[in-house]
Amino acid sequence: MDARMEEDDDYMSSAFLAVDTRPGLVFDKRVARKRKIEEETKRRQKETKKPVKQIEKEKRDEGLVKEIGSDNKGYALLEKMGYVKGMGLGKDGGGRAQPVAVKIKTDRGGVGRESEAKKRATLKARLTSAVAETKVKVDEMNRGDFLRRMSSKYSDVEIERDVEKSQRACWELDQAKNLTHVEEWYWPASVTGRDKKEDYEKLAEPELPQQLEDITDYIRDKHCYCIWCGIQYKDVEDMDQSCPGKSKDIHD
Structure with a gap:
């Protein structure tokens, strides 16, 4: 009986009465309160403490x-050499009267980067x-070359046929979008009611x-449709990639 009691732990010993203060293992109210006060104090100090950048500014x-x-x-050396507050520098006092202004650099770019960037932007604008201008020329x-080639290569009958084909296509595409004609001769004479013979007299060579x-x-431009391809493209980009060009001879 006595041997068994000796083997059992003594629940009144210091091993059981000691308070474990390791983080996350708080069993004593006083320790928990002390820790809470310390955390609150740190939080207030952090809130009241100014950032380093603000202090520097x-x-x-x-x-x-x-x-x-x-x-x-x-300044003391200048006074010894005869400098008086408010006068300019130099032998005659006509130089700078105020210290050189300080320009604060707030970004992370290197010295001279801003001026170099302006030079590059100016050069890029000039090149653009x-x-x-070159593209316009x-x-x-x-x-002009297109007009000359069209006038010399195709006869009046061929051009007239192409004009009629373009007019029909223009009328159908405009109708699909409920658009009115930009010019009366953009649409076929049978649609607008004008005299066809009179119309083609107006469109004689070299017009x-x-x-x-x-x-x-x-x-x-308006419908992304190429009269020579006979295809209406999805958009301008699709037409530029798939269509050979504007003139008829490119499609031959």
Whole structure:
């Protein structure tokens, strides 16, 4: 009996009365309250403590507002050489009267990056403008060349047939979108009710190729339809990738 009691633990010993204060294992109310107070104190300190950047800005602003006094070594040397507060630097006193202003750099770019970026932007704008001007000149040359080639290669009958084909396509595409004709001759004479013979007298050489180009350009721009391919594309990008070009001879 006595041996069995000795083997049992003594529940009144210090091993059982000791408080375990390891984190997450709080069994004593006093320890829990103390820990809660410490956490609250840390939280308040964190809220009241200013960020480093704000402290630096306040110190910097304070230093910039404060005038340089005689306790400054550089200022003291100037006074020894005859400098009086408010006068300009130099032999005749016509130089700078105020210290060089401080420009605060807040971004992470290297020194000179901003000016270099402006130079690049200016150069890019000039190049873009030059490319646009060149493109306009090339388009004008191509337009004139297109008209010359159309006039010399195709006869009046062929161009007239192409004009009628373009007019029918233009009318059908405009009707599908409930659009009115831009020009009366964009649609067939049978639809508009004008005199066909009189209409083609107005479109005699060398204006006939020009009228054909105007109608085909309108159909391409407004409806993404190529009269020479006979296909209406999904969008301008699809047409540029799939269609060989605007002129008829490219499609031959």
